[in-house]
Amino acid sequence: MTLVEDTRAADRLGSVSSGNALELRGVTKMFGALSAISDVTLTVQSGERRAVLGSNGAGKTTLFNCVTGDFLPTSGTIRLFGEDVTRFPAYERIRRGLRRTYQISLLFNGLTVADNVYLACRGVSRGRFSFLRPREDDALLTRADELVEAVHLTEWRDTAVANLSYGQQRQLEIALALAGAPRFILFDEPAAGLSPAERAELVAILRGLPGHIGYIIIEHDMDVALRVAESVTMMHNGRIFKEGTPEEIENDQEVQELYLGDGHG
Numbered sequence: 001m002t003l004v005e006d007t008r009a010a011d012r013l014g015s016v017s018s019g020n021a022l023e024l025r026g027v028t029k030m031f032g033a034l035s036a037i038s039d040v041t042l043t044v045q046s047g048e049r050r051a052v053l054g055s056n057g058a059g060k061t062t063l064f065n066c067v068t069g070d071f072l073p074t075s076g077t078i079r080l081f082g083e084d085v086t087r088f089p090a091y092e093r094i095r096r097g098l099r100r101t102y103q104i105s106l107l108f109n110g111l112t113v114a115d116n117v118y119l120a121c122r123g124v125s126r127g128r129f130s131f132l133r134p135r136e137d138d139a140l141l142t143r144a145d146e147l148v149e150a151v152h153l154t155e156w157r158d159t160a161v162a163n164l165s166y167g168q169q170r171q172l173e174i175a176l177a178l179a180g181a182p183r184f185i186l187f188d189e190p191a192a193g194l195s196p197a198e199r200a201e202l203v204a205i206l207r208g209l210p211g212h213i214g215y216i217i218i219e220h221d222m223d224v225a226l227r228v229a230e231s232v233t234m235m236h237n238g239r240i241f242k243e244g245t246p247e248e249i250e251n252d253q254e255v256q257e258l259y260l261g262d263g264h265g
């Protein structure tokens, strides 16, 4: 399936499913006596791009882990495209179109860019346990090349991962998250450690993703976050304390005092 076909298929799905990609209602996650997130209620529409911001320990990663199924919430419900997935294991959420990226790299260093993406496409398709080499007409090869292009790495498609720059490796991780027609992606600090030029490339890649793919981005770089998101949720001490457009958040007095003024990050 091409990216364009993905979009059409998603449009058809969108017409029959709920308009929300993600709905959290009163989600709390306790670690012993510590509540990492408390009573988080959050709705993200299909195709919406949301930034979740907050200082260290605000609960952003815990929120991601509850959405992916890595953590079971202590209380509250999580719905994905209208379906209650609160108790679903991670792979069931992946099957429904949820993906995430991690702060650490999960790439095969000895393989090329194209091979990494091809394997990711195979991993989420049927027949993935075959060890046969792909046939030249394997549709997943075409699909992999499209994803390599979507993350601006066509020039490096035959380069081994070990020879890519750090920024290019992060771009490749985005291609892996795009394998298998995702509908919603959780990006965990994709700009961390990138140079200004690499950040600009990242912004272009995220803004260029097909419109039906919504996402949440956790990002310490406000500049990147506010340029790739249409809505922003601010967290503080495990709770949501403000939501708004990038402009509203940027100009909010309380946000400036709590987050922007005091050496955030």
Ligand SMILES: Nc1ncnc2c1ncn2[C@@H]1O[C@H](COP(=O)(O)OP(=O)(O)OP(=O)(O)O)[C@@H](O)[C@H]1O
Pocket (backbone or CB within 6 Å): 031, 034, 035, 036, 037, 054, 055, 056, 057, 058, 059, 060, 061, 062, 063
């Ligand atoms: N597995 C865990 N066991 C115990 N406490 C945890 C665990 N994971 C997170 N916490 C605690 O929960 C709180 C929220 O942490 P979390 O990592 O979700 O914050 P964050 O906003 O992602 O921070 P950062 O920006 O530093 O990644 C912190 O007090 C943290 O120490």
